[in-house]
Amino acid sequence: xxxxxxxxxxxxxxxxxxxxxxxxxxxxxxxxxxxxxxxxxxxxxxxxxxxxxxxxxxxxxxxxxxxxxxxxxxxxxxxxxxxxxxxxxxxxxxxxxxxxxxxxxxxxxxxxxxxxxxxxxxxxxxxxxxxxxxxxxxxxxxxxxxxxxxxxxxxxxxxxxxxxxxxxxxxxxxxxxxxxxxxxxxxxxxxxxxxxxxxxxxxxxxxxxxxxxxxxxxxxxxxxxxxxxxxxxxxxxxxxxxxxxxxxxxxxxxxxxxxxxxxxxxxxxxxxxxxxxxxxxxxxxxxxxxxxxxxxxxxxxxxxxxxxxxx
Amino acid sequence: xxxxxxxxxxxxxxxxxxxxxxxxxxxxxxxxxxxxxxxxxxxxxxxxxxxxxxxxxxxxxxxxxxxxxxxxxxxxxxxxxxxxxxxxxxxxxxxxxxxxxxxxxxxxxxxxxxxxxxxxxxxxxxxxxxxxxxxxxxxxxxxxxxxxxxxxxxxxxxxxxxxxxxxxxxxxxxxxxxxxxxxxxxxxxxxxxxxxxxxxxxxxxxxxxxxxxxxxxxxxxxxxxxxxxxxxxxxxxxxxxxxxxxxxxxxxxxxxxxxxxxxxxxxxxxxxxxxxxxxxxxxxxxxxxxxxxxxxxxxxxxxxxxxxxxxxxxxxxxxxxxxxxxxxxxxxxxxxxxxxxxxxxxxxxxxxxxxxxxxxxxxxxxxxxxxxxxxxxxxxxxxxxxxxxxxxxxxxxxxxxxxxxxxxxxxxxxxxxxxxxxxxxxxxxxxxxxxxxxxxxxxxxxxxxxxxxxxxxxx
Numbered sequence: 001x002x003x004x005x006x007x008x009x010x011x012x013x014x015x016x017x018x019x020x021x022x023x024x025x026x027x028x029x030x031x032x033x034x035x036x037x038x039x040x041x042x043x044x045x046x047x048x049x050x051x052x053x054x055x056x057x058x059x060x061x062x063x064x065x066x067x068x069x070x071x072x073x074x075x076x077x078x079x080x081x082x083x084x085x086x087x088x089x090x091x092x093x094x095x096x097x098x099x100x101x102x103x104x105x106x107x108x109x110x111x112x113x114x115x116x117x118x119x120x121x122x123x124x125x126x127x128x129x130x131x132x133x134x135x136x137x138x139x140x141x142x143x144x145x146x147x148x149x150x151x152x153x154x155x156x157x158x159x160x161x162x163x164x165x166x167x168x169x170x171x172x173x174x175x176x177x178x179x180x181x182x183x184x185x186x187x188x189x190x191x192x193x194x195x196x197x198x199x200x201x202x203x204x205x206x207x208x209x210x211x212x213x214x215x216x217x218x219x220x221x222x223x224x225x226x227x228x229x230x231x232x233x234x235x236x237x238x239x240x241x242x243x244x245x246x247x248x249x250x251x252x253x254x255x256x257x258x259x260x261x262x263x264x265x266x267x268x269x270x271x272x273x274x275x276x277x278x279x280x281x282x283x284x285x286x287x288x289x290x291x292x293x294x295x296x297x298x299x300x301x302x303x304x305x306x307x308x309x310x311x
Numbered sequence: 312x313x314x315x316x317x318x319x320x321x322x323x324x325x326x327x328x329x330x331x332x333x334x335x336x337x338x339x340x341x342x343x344x345x346x347x348x349x350x351x352x353x354x355x356x357x358x359x360x361x362x363x364x365x366x367x368x369x370x371x372x373x374x375x376x377x378x379x380x381x382x383x384x385x386x387x388x389x390x391x392x393x394x395x396x397x398x399x400x401x402x403x404x405x406x407x408x409x410x411x412x413x414x415x416x417x418x419x420x421x422x423x424x425x426x427x428x429x430x431x432x433x434x435x436x437x438x439x440x441x442x443x444x445x446x447x448x449x450x451x452x453x454x455x456x457x458x459x460x461x462x463x464x465x466x467x468x469x470x471x472x473x474x475x476x477x478x479x480x481x482x483x484x485x486x487x488x489x490x491x492x493x494x495x496x497x498x499x500x501x502x503x504x505x506x507x508x509x510x511x512x513x514x515x516x517x518x519x520x521x522x523x524x525x526x527x528x529x530x531x532x533x534x535x536x537x538x539x540x541x542x543x544x545x546x547x548x549x550x551x552x553x554x555x556x557x558x559x560x561x562x563x564x565x566x567x568x569x570x571x572x573x574x575x576x577x578x579x580x581x582x583x584x585x586x587x588x589x590x591x592x593x594x595x596x597x598x599x600x601x602x603x604x605x606x607x608x609x610x611x612x613x614x615x616x617x618x619x620x621x622x623x624x625x626x627x628x629x630x631x632x633x634x635x636x637x638x639x640x641x642x643x644x645x646x647x648x649x650x651x652x653x654x655x656x657x658x659x660x661x662x663x664x665x666x667x668x669x670x671x672x673x674x675x676x677x678x679x680x681x682x683x684x685x686x687x688x689x690x691x692x693x694x695x696x697x698x699x700x701x702x703x704x705x706x707x708x709x710x711x712x713x714x715x716x717x718x719x720x721x722x723x724x725x726x727x728x729x730x731x732x733x734x735x736x737x738x739x740x741x742x743x744x745x746x747x748x749x750x751x752x753x754x755x756x757x758x759x760x761x762x763x764x765x766x767x768x769x770x
Contacts, residue, residue, distance in 0.1 A: 001577075003533035006568040036561050099759060129755060212601070213438075213626025214672075215665040217633050220605060221401045228399070254675060255622045265433060271619040275597050279623035282598035286605045298594060306598040309556040 007037050012234035014041060014227075014290070017201055017241050019174060020122025020149050023087055025204060025290045026241030031227060032288045033310045040311060045291040046304050047088035047124060049247045050076045052103065052111050053095035059257060061270035062295055073111055077119045084300050090124040090153070090245070090293045091115060096137050097128035105133075105140035112141045116148060124176075124293065126153040126245065135159040139166040147172035153245065154178030154206050157185075160193055168198030176243055181208035181218035183225045183238075190237050204290075205240045211253040212279045223287035241290035250276040251295060274298050282306055320373040321574075322347040328370060330361040349374055378570045378579045380407065381546050383521040384475040385497035390446060392521075392548070392609040393581035398571055401635055407581075408632040409604055411624065412447035412477055412612040414587040417454045417463045424463070427615055431471045434621045439639050439664050443625040445616050447499070448474040450489075457485050461492055468496060477501055477523070477610070483510035494518045499548065499610075501525070501583070505535050512544045523548045523583060529565060536577050547580045548610065554588050556599055560606070567607040581609030590614075597623060604628050639664035640690040645714045646671065649680035653719065656681045656764055658726040658750065659707055661688035661696045669754045677758035679765050682720065686710035693728045704737035711742060726750040726764070 008031065016027035028041030054070050055063065063070070069079040077089045093108050095101040115123055125141050127134030138152045139162060154176040155163035168175040177193055179185040186207040194200055207222050223242065229235040250256055256273035258266065266272060277299040281292045285307065294300050326346035337358040339345040348354045349370065356362065356370040380394030390410055397403045413427055435444040448467050452460040464476050478489040481502040487510075490500055501523025503511035508524070515522035524539060524547055526532035532551045539547065549566055553559035562582065569578035584603050590596045597620055600611050604627050613620065633639050641664045648671055660670045662685050674681050686709065689701035696702035707725075711717065723745050727734060729752035738747045751760045 001537070003530040003569075003577075004573065004575075005529065005565055006573050008568070008572075033560060034564065035557065036565065212623045213630060214668050215630070216627060217400070217630040217635070218665075220631065221399075221635065224399045225401055252672065252676060254672060255626075257676075266618045266622070268619065271593075272622060274594055275619040275623050278594050278598050279601045279627060282601040283605060283627060286602045302592065302594045302598055305595065306556070306602075310560060310602075311557075 005036075008034070009038065010231035010234075012231040012236075012239060014230055014241055015200055015239045016042065017174065017204055018149055019045075019088065019124075019151055023122050025243070026239075029231065031231070032286055035311060042290070043311060044285055044289065044307050045087040046300055046307070047090050047291060047293045048080045048084060048086040048300060049090045049092055049126075049245075049293050049295050050080065051092050051094045052108065053101060055094075058251065058295070059269060059273055061273065062251075065297060074114050074118050077115055081119060081121055084297045086121065086300060088122045088124055088151075088291070089115070089119055090126055092126040092128075092248075093134075093137055094128055096130075096133050098130050098133055100128070105136045108137045109140040109144040113144045116145050116150075122150060123148075124151040124153055124243070126248075126293075131156055131158045135162040138163050142167040142171035142173050145171070145173070149174055149202075151176050151204060151243065153243065155189075155193060157189060157192075160189060161196065164193045164196040164198045168193065168202050169196065172202070174202050174204060176204045176206050177240070178206040179208060181210075181215070181222045183207075183222055183229065186222070186226060187229075187235075187237050190240060194237070200236070200240065203240045204243050206243055206245065209244045209246060209249050209280075209284065211250040211255075211276055212283055213255070214249070214253060216280070216283060219284065220287045223284065223289065227288040242284075242288055243291040243293070244281075244284040244289040245293045246277060246281045246284060247293050247295040250280045274302075278302050320350060320370070322350040325349050325370060325374070328362070328366045329359065332361060334361065336360050376579075377574050377576060378567075378581075379545060379547075379576070381521050381548065381581060383497055383499045384446075385495060388446075388473065388475055389497065390475070393579075395567070395607075396571070398567065398607075400631065404634040404636065405632050407609070408628050409609050409611050410446040411600075411616060412449045412610055413445050413474075413616050414449045414451060414585075414612050414614050415463060415467055416451045417456070417460045424467070428467060428470050430615055430617045431474065434616055434618055435473075438626060438629060439641055441629055443621065444473050445471075445621075446473070446475060447477050447610065447612075449477040449501075449612050450479055452480045452482070452485055455482070455485070457488050460485060461489055464489060464493060468493065475499070477612075479523075481507060481525075483507050483514060486511060487514045490514050490518055490520060494520075499523060501548070501550075503535070503539065505531065505538075508535060508539050509542065512539055512542050515546065516544060519546070521546050521548055523550060525550045525552060527552045529562060532566075533577055536580070540577070549578065549580050549582045550585075551582075554585065556589050556602075559584050559589060560602065563603060563607045582607070583610040583612065584608040585612045587612050587614035593617075593620065596620065600624055601627060604631055638690055641667045641685060643685050643687055643710060643713075645710075645716060645719070646683045646685065647680075648674045648683060649678070651680040651682050653721045655679075655720075655722070656726060656761060656768075657684060657716070657720060657722050657724065658682070659684040659686065659710070660728060661691060661693050661702055662686070663688065663690055663692050663696070666692050666754075670757070673754045673757040674761065677761040679758075679761040681761065684710055684714065684716065684725075693730050697731045697734070702731065702734075704734055704741040707734070707738055708741035711745075724748050728752070 014026040024042040030037040095103040477499040551562035688696040
């Protein structure tokens with residue numbers, strides 16, 4: 001008997017969403033990187049994270065790289081784009097946190113406007129730890145940057161109405177729906193946001209992210225199930241591309257923040273941080289993420305090459 | 312297709328082999344119901360009293376799992392590979408975790424060898440009750456010098472007590488000499504191909520060893536495996552030759568799908584992937600190995616394994632190979648975070664590993680040295696443990712006593728999760744002299760809470 005190579009053909013397809021003016025996410029009709037089965041859609045995007053404030057809490061190795069530019073988000077973003085060529089920049093308004101600098105939504109909007117004017121790649125707008133404040137910040141930023149197709153990360157169950165109405169409907173941007181590692185919650189939030197009137201092609205989702213070792217099996221399994229539902233069962237409520245804020249999780253894991261004095265046997269701190277970020281990014285990409293957000297330039301380089309070699 | 316013994320049978324095919332008496336003696340209402348269950352592996356052919364022995368034999372073979380479980384190693388270092396029944400862990404669970412190997416080459420210089428030995432011996436730690444270390448040392452014979460090859464294996468296996476050797480050579484003479492020398496360690500013999508398979512099977516059979524089979528591509532591997540199976544040997548590990556990431560991924564996915572979707576046992580064996588030959592960069596090896604832990608390699612050969620590689624890879628493997636029905640639990644006890652002393656804050660949370668990791672991570676981030684008490688909470692998250700009665704005043708008081716907290720610490724304040732604030736007075740009743748402080752509802756708010764708490768305690 002001769003070998004017959006198996007293949008899985010699906011009736012469903014992940015929706016293609018355009019970020020900015022030309023960055024495409026999704027569009028695949030096969031499991032992640034299953035080039036041998038058919039169309040893998042747009043190449044997964046790799047973005048870099050910057051903050052609106054100096055990243056005091058980041059490990060020293062990252063501050064050594066970005067520190068000289070991090071006093072101004074525009075300078076920081078331009079440095080990343082010119083030096084490392086990411087597909088997008090994720091600006092995280094950490095300074096908006098009411099328990100921290102409590103930057104006003106108007107100030108955040110001014111920063112976003114400057115970035116939009118001077119940075120040649122699309123923006124992903126992320127908020128702080130306060131869901132309430134994020135709704136206000138996102139509304140102002142979306143208002144200042146209408147119809148840009150920028151991604152707002154994220155709308156959750158508690159604030160999706162304001163964010164969906166402002167970012168997705170009134171000002172023509174893209175809403176990212178965030179849920180925590182549960183297929184049914186992801187589905188429910190996607191339905192709620194589309195019921196508001198946000199068009200599915202103006203949506204992406206973040207069904208939860210974690211660093212490897214920290215409940216990562218829930219992330220992989222949720223994404224496996226979402227992709228199978230979207231492709232195999234043609235479930236249109238789960239066909240949004242997935243964006244994973246990898247760096248938000250990996251750089252607070254012990255493996256990345258323990259210094260060499262804390263853990264002498266573990267070796268160099270910078271390498272540990274990169275390895276956690278690279279492994280987590282490769283892990284979510286293999287489970288179906290269509291875009292990852294990273295911090296370290298080495299991670300960006302490795303993950304981009306990893307994607308290129310698989311496609 | 313029914314005559315092909317390599318194919319697993321479906322329910323209807325099994326039904327045709329049954330007596331169709333619907334006697335119910337097997338415990339099922341009809342022969343068809345019995346056949347369906349048998350096809351899923353949910354019962355045994357022996358339960359039918361009226362089937363011929365010949366049919367039973369055929370069925371036992373045909374209803375065996377689609378992917379074989381093979382073993383390598385010896386004594387307490389015996390490992391199982393394969394035996395998987397699903398492509399995605401949520402469908403049931405993955406069973407035999409992949410094992411990591413570090414590649415040695417007998418043409419490598421001594422410094423390089425010494426560095427790898429040193430890394431293998433230093434990477435050895437426990438993470439959530441699992442001991443993490445490199446299980447395999449792979450040896451490539453580039454010199455074609457038998458003595459040089461054997462002395463390298465001897466050096467590494469005598470200095471790294473935990474590794475099982477994987478002997479890589481397509482020369483049966485060299486493979487045989489090495490197998491003879493290290494047979495007691497239960498090595499893997501890798502290097503059977505279309506030409507040498509008869510001799511290689513002979514070596515593997517003699518010592519009952521796991522045999523790595525290699526071919527240029529999936530179709531040729533398929534033919535070679537059939538040839539080897541016809542020689543009566545089934546302790547196999549497969550390599551379809553892909554040495555670019557794209558081809559190696561194609562191989563790993565399609566060999567596994569052939570076994571589990573096409574139910575074709577010719578590819579019903581675990582696979583090995585040589586990440587060390589696909590990447591020039593350590594971080595790229597980490598990325599590739601991550602992919603293969605998720606899908607679907609059983610042995611992953613790396614060029615080295617230092618802590619920066621081990622920390623993510625072993626943790627990832629532990630996560631992916633957790634049974635979805637049995638979440639990971641951490642051991643009950645009292646855990647010290649940072650340089651905590653007898654007056655540091657004491658928090659209590661549950662033994663669900665994910666919760667513990669999140670809570671301990673936030674406590675660590677707060678830079679307030681603290682203690683975390685873990686009672687028996689059934690392995691559930693805070694609210695589930697409370698709702699099911701596993702986390703209550705009694706279980707918390709028991710942990711305070713069992714782990715001799717009153718003797719170890721001066722503090723008599725216990726911080727409980729905000730979500731179970733209702734337990735406050737019950738706990739205070741159970742623990743005279745203690746004051747219960749209601750903590751935060753979310754772990755993310757712990758750093759601010761702890762800093763505030765420390766300040767208040769100091770003043």
